[in-house]
Each structure stands twice: as structure tokens, then as C-alpha cells.
Amino acid sequence: MKHLVLLGAGHAHVQVLHDLAREPLPAARVTLVSPFAELVYSGMVPGLVAGHYAAADCSIALAPLAARAGAGFDMQAAVRVDATARALVLADGSAMSFDVLSIDTGAAMDRDRIPGAREHALFVRPIEHFVKLLQALLDLAERRTLSLVVVGAGAGGVELALALQYRLGERARLSLVTGGTPPLSSHPASVQARVLRALKRAGVTVFEDSCREIEAGHVVLGGGARLVCDAPLLATGASAPTWLVQTGLALDEQGFVATGATLQSTSHPQVFAAGDVASRSDAHRPRSGVYAVRAGPPLALNLRRFMAGGALENHMPQRHALNLISCGERRAIASWGSWSAEGRWVWWWKDRIDRAFVAHFR
Numbered sequence: 001m002k003h004l005v006l007l008g009a010g011h012a013h014v015q016v017l018h019d020l021a022r023e024p025l026p027a028a029r030v031t032l033v034s035p036f037a038e039l040v041y042s043g044m045v046p047g048l049v050a051g052h053y054a055a056a057d058c059s060i061a062l063a064p065l066a067a068r069a070g071a072g073f074d075m076q077a078a079v080r081v082d083a084t085a086r087a088l089v090l091a092d093g094s095a096m097s098f099d100v101l102s103i104d105t106g107a108a109m110d111r112d113r114i115p116g117a118r119e120h121a122l123f124v125r126p127i128e129h130f131v132k133l134l135q136a137l138l139d140l141a142e143r144r145t146l147s148l149v150v151v152g153a154g155a156g157g158v159e160l161a162l163a164l165q166y167r168l169g170e171r172a173r174l175s176l177v178t179g180g181t182p183p184l185s186s187h188p189a190s191v192q193a194r195v196l197r198a199l200k201r202a203g204v205t206v207f208e209d210s211c212r213e214i215e216a217g218h219v220v221l222g223g224g225a226r227l228v229c230d231a232p233l234l235a236t237g238a239s240a241p242t243w244l245v246q247t248g249l250a251l252d253e254q255g256f257v258a259t260g261a262t263l264q265s266t267s268h269p270q271v272f273a274a275g276d277v278a279s280r281s282d283a284h285r286p287r288s289g290v291y292a293v294r295a296g297p298p299l300a301l302n303l304r305r306f307m308a309g310g311a312l313e314n315h316m317p318q319r320h321a322l323n324l325i326s327c328g329e330r331r332a333i334a335s336w337g338s339w340s341a342e343g344r345w346v347w348w349w350k351d352r353i354d355r356a357f358v359a360h361f362r
């Protein structure tokens, strides 16, 4: 009996499990390996921070999902993968072999890119850790007014700053350090302008500067300014998990798993990868939850076909995706290519999409 291991309960793998629940794989054993009991749906995290959602609203419980799929669930991380020997080592030191491996472990954050960050900052990834630490921050804000600095002004950082300012109101002063560019610099000019207005309305101070160092109580900027800070929050973007280096898998120049159109590793056809951990040289694809979600159905199909010895299908990620950026209050900005719009109706639209995604797995 072939053993399929699903490594990481990311946005693509929950759909693979859902697909397996609908139609089990014949003559196969399936195991999910992931360190947390739930997948926190990242699209709802800003709403959770803002207080619009409870943690349970944004979480997909993995044990029942795996059980419905007829899969085993080993709740721990893999610390080593040998793609050639078809073996994993798990955090508790135990070994696991596989015939087919699918990796959807998401991206990591480089904890040493900014000196002092590892010691003093709160990192937004893993999201599961961040969500747990958030409560301590909210409790602290009950006792005194906080100075908070969000470092990183991509969609995650902007949404986080707006959500915290909305949630804490007078009890916090929020600053956003962008890295030197305007917030959302990779987005069209109209979206940047909307986001700048939202930040201004909310009272978030924007520093178009880099973060040079983080010390206890201060964030030091490239230009020399020192921002008083009770809690620096790092949303500086995705980096490749370091354990990929020793897997033997072909990696791209940034260290992510190099995959082709069938979502197979370019070096090891028995290994598939999807979501933020994977990279495609033949298709431009930003690292975002939208693309990880979209990879779920083709990944499920190709894993099924590969296990049965059938022909695989190519997956071509869409060129543009709908971006929905929440603004703290129940208001959001939508963009698709160069088109953009904003308002309370966009938030309600996003809320419906996000709640429907999570409900799908209940």
C-alpha cells in the first residue's frame, strides 16, 4: 500500500483533505504531518486582531478534517526531509517514510535579518504563534497606553497596523515602518493612495525608512531616528524555511521548492509542493493565500492521478487575483489589476468570502 504524506496543513492541503473525504484514495495510506491542531485562515487574522472575529471563527480544526479524509494526523513539525531516500524526521526524533510527499508548509520569516529582532520582536509568522501572543499584547494595553511599531508595509503589515489601531484606539500609538518605499509599493498607485488615506484617517504614523535595529524599548531606523516602542511587530515578508536546504530538492535562488506546472518538484517527481513554500519559474505568482488556495484543487487532482499512475494536468496560476485589504474598521479596499474600489460593502464582501471558505471545512 502506497503512503502519501501531506506535510503542513496549509491552505492547499486542507482542500486535498476535503477532496479525499469526498472520494477516498483506493489502496493508499495518507498521513497529515503538521505542528498545530488548527489552520488559522490568514485572510481573517486582521479581522481577529481588530476584534471582529473570535479565534474559532478563523480556524479550521485539522483532526476532524483528517479523520473525514481517512488520514492519520501526526501533530508535529518535520525537521528533516530526505527526498531521495523518501524519509522524514519529525520533531520528536521519530522517522517516517513515504512513497509520495506533498509539501504545503508555508513560508518562514528571517529572524536574523534585523539585528535584535529575534530577541525583542513579535513575528507575524507562524500565524498560530502570533495569534496566541496577541492576547498578551491586548492585556498589556489594558494596563497602559502602548507605543507599537509594525515593521513591513506589504498587505499583512498594513492590515495589522490598521487593525491594532482600530482595536486599541486611545490605548495605543501605532507607527508603520515601510522599508523605504510607500506602503504597498508592489500594488497599483490607486491602491497605494487609498491605503495612505486609510492610514492617515486611522492616525497611524508612516515612516518611509528602513528598520536598522531593534533594541529593548526602541526601534532604530536607517536614518538614525529612534522610535519608542513597547512591542515591535515584524511583518517583513516571506523567506524560505531553512530546513529545505538539506532535503536534496531543487530550490530556486531564494531557497523555495522549484516546481513545474504539475506542482511536482523539478528534481523529484514523487514530491509535490504548493502554496508559499513553492516556486514556479514558468509563471509569475506572488506569495499570498489566494494563490495557495487556488493550488488546492489541481494539487488534489494530481496527487490522486500520480498515486494511480495516471497522467497529470498542468496548473497555470491566474495572472491577477482579487486583493481585499481590510482597514481596521469594517471597511476594506478591493483591487484587481489596476481597478480598485473601497467602502463598507467591500468589507462585507470579504467577510462573506472568508467565512464561506472556513465553513467549507466544518
Ligand SMILES: Cc1cc2nc3c(=O)[nH]c(=O)nc-3n(C[C@H](O)[C@H](O)[C@H](O)COP(=O)(O)OP(=O)(O)OC[C@H]3O[C@@H](n4cnc5c(N)ncnc54)[C@H](O)[C@@H]3O)c2cc1C
Pocket (backbone or CB within 6 Å): 007, 008, 009, 010, 011, 012, 013, 033, 034, 035, 036, 038, 039, 042, 043, 044, 045, 046, 076, 077, 078, 079, 104, 105, 106, 107, 124, 125, 126, 127, 128, 155, 156, 157, 159, 160, 274, 275, 276, 277, 287, 288, 289, 290, 291, 292, 324
Ligand atoms: C498577518 C497576515 C495576513 C495575511 N492576510 C492575507 C490575506 O488577506 N490574503 C492573502 O491572500 N494572503 C494573506 N496573507 C498571506 C498568507 O498568510 C499566506 O500566503 C498563506 O498562508 C500561504 O498559505 P500556505 O498554504 O502556503 O501555507 P500556510 O497557510 O502558512 O500553512 C502552512 C502550514 O504548514 C505547517 N508547517 C510549517 N512548517 C512545518 C513543518 N516543518 N512540518 C510540518 N508542518 C509545518 C504550519 O503550521 C501550517 O499549518 C497574510 C499573511 C499574514 C502574515
